[in-house]
Amino acid sequence: MNEVDRKISPAGVCPLCGKPTDQAFRPFCSKRCADVDLNRWLKGVYVVPVKEAEDEDGERPPESQGDERS
Secondary structure, three states: OOHHHHHHOOOOEOOOOOOEOOHHHOOOOOHHHHHHHHHHHHHOOOOOOOOOOOOOOOOOOOOOOOOOOO
């Protein structure tokens, strides 16, 4: 584990509940915490905010009208 990993999450601590980790479910303490985390990923709870692109004039480009195939 490098220096950055140790600053983000202390070694041996579950990121969800703070209990000591179990080697079988690392970095989590149990299957339950691992499943809770997976459920959050699948539902889209963990997202990265994105700023919409703007054109040169500072306006948003028009939204696409979907697939218009001939």
